[in-house]
Amino acid sequence: MNEGDTRQVASDLLAPGDRVQLTDAKNRKATITLAEGGAFHTHRGRLFHDDLIGKPDGVTVTTEGGTAYLALRPLLPDYGLSMRRGAQVIYPKDIAQILTFGDIYPGARVVEAGAGSGALTNWLLRAVGPTGRVFSWELREDFAKIAQENVQGYYGELPEQWTLTVGDVAEAELDAPVDRVVLDMLSPWEVLDTVERLLRPGGVFIGYVATTTQMSELVEALRERKTFTEPEAWESLIRGWHLEGLAVRPDHRMIAHTAFLITARKLAPGTVAPARKLKPSKGQQALRERNARIAAEAAAPPAEDGPDAAEEL
Ligand SMILES: C[S@@+](CC[C@H](N)C(=O)[O-])C[C@H]1O[C@@H](n2cnc3c(N)ncnc32)[C@H](O)[C@@H]1O
Numbered sequence: 001m002n003e004g005d006t007r008q009v010a011s012d013l014l015a016p017g018d019r020v021q022l023t024d025a026k027n028r029k030a031t032i033t034l035a036e037g038g039a040f041h042t043h044r045g046r047l048f049h050d051d052l053i054g055k056p057d058g059v060t061v062t063t064e065g066g067t068a069y070l071a072l073r074p075l076l077p078d079y080g081l082s083m084r085r086g087a088q089v090i091y092p093k094d095i096a097q098i099l100t101f102g103d104i105y106p107g108a109r110v111v112e113a114g115a116g117s118g119a120l121t122n123w124l125l126r127a128v129g130p131t132g133r134v135f136s137w138e139l140r141e142d143f144a145k146i147a148q149e150n151v152q153g154y155y156g157e158l159p160e161q162w163t164l165t166v167g168d169v170a171e172a173e174l175d176a177p178v179d180r181v182v183l184d185m186l187s188p189w190e191v192l193d194t195v196e197r198l199l200r201p202g203g204v205f206i207g208y209v210a211t212t213t214q215m216s217e218l219v220e221a222l223r224e225r226k227t228f229t230e231p232e233a234w235e236s237l238i239r240g241w242h243l244e245g246l247a248v249r250p251d252h253r254m255i256a257h258t259a260f261l262i263t264a265r266k267l268a269p270g271t272v273a274p275a276r277k278l279k280p281s282k283g284q285q286a287l288r289e290r291n292a293r294i295a296a297e298a299a300a301p302p303a304e305d306g307p308d309a310a311e312e313l
Pocket residue numbers: 087088089090113114115116117118119120121137138139140143167168169170184185186187191
């Protein structure tokens with residue numbers, strides 16, 4: 001597999017089993033899987049699959065009622081958003097960041113958890129190519145099954161360089177170190193022992209978390225270990241543009257928040273990174289002292305009711 005994505009060769013004619021994305025004049029999209037004798041039902045009558053089978057990618061077909069649809073095989077970004085979902089998928093804009101700043105290259109050995117719906121898995125498999133390996137872990141059997149369907153649905157078979165394990169990535173054991181670890185899960189800081197054990201020196205860790213509190217927890221946990229470089233964190237925002245005559249402006253709507261990305265590289269054994277001086281500002285210091293006071297008060301045993309307490313009232 002992966003020797004060129006055969007499903008994207010331009011001369012290949014549409015065939016039964018192919019997924020096809022239909023787009024109408026209002027840019028509404030629907031994805032169908034072609035079957036001989038099959039039909040897609042619309043408000044303006046049926047669209048017959050047989051009218052597409054044997055035709056080239058990128059043709060227009062019309063329904064019984066005369067509505068035209070453009071038919072194209074979905075690209076991988078389209079596929080990831082239209083496939084069946086169990087867990088929430090990573091959006092293409094963030095996958096691009098993971099592949100780029102995670103430096104996922106042909107031949108790389110990558111650990112991924114959780115596999116979720118397999119959206120990131122498909123991209124990792126493409127990036128590492130036939131000489132690489134992707135080891136995915138997924139806690140939930142039902143999600144693992146969906147990931148497997150979605151990978152098979154895209155590549156047409158289960159890629160040889162992919163291993164999917166149903167279980168906790170914390171228990172991952174591999175016969176050789178990996179180059180990259182990508183975690184998209186609720187509490188990645190809980191499995192950093194495993195990340196450290198699996199990753200080769202110089203290898204890249206990427207965490208993907210939805211909230212600022214998770215981001216902070218992960219960054220502090222990485223720092224505490226002293227076995228990683230200083231973590232870097234960011235988010236990506238993409239704003240589409242509306243282009244119509246002289247009305248050239250940003251779109252009114254955008255996907256404003258998905259998740260934060262955190263990266264760090266594993267240090268060689270015994271290496272101490274030059275310490276970064278993280279001097280808290282006066283405001284931060286005051287906040288820390290206040291929080292420590294509140295915590296100490298909360299931990300103190302409750303004052304006993306007695307004559308003194310009553311007198312104070
Ligand atoms: C947001 S989903 C991942 C989506 C996936 N990246 C995609 O693009 O389709 C998070 C997944 O992590 C799984 N998970 C959480 N903790 C895990 C662990 N310790 N080991 C393996 N999988 C875990 C969850 O079951 C869930 O399916």
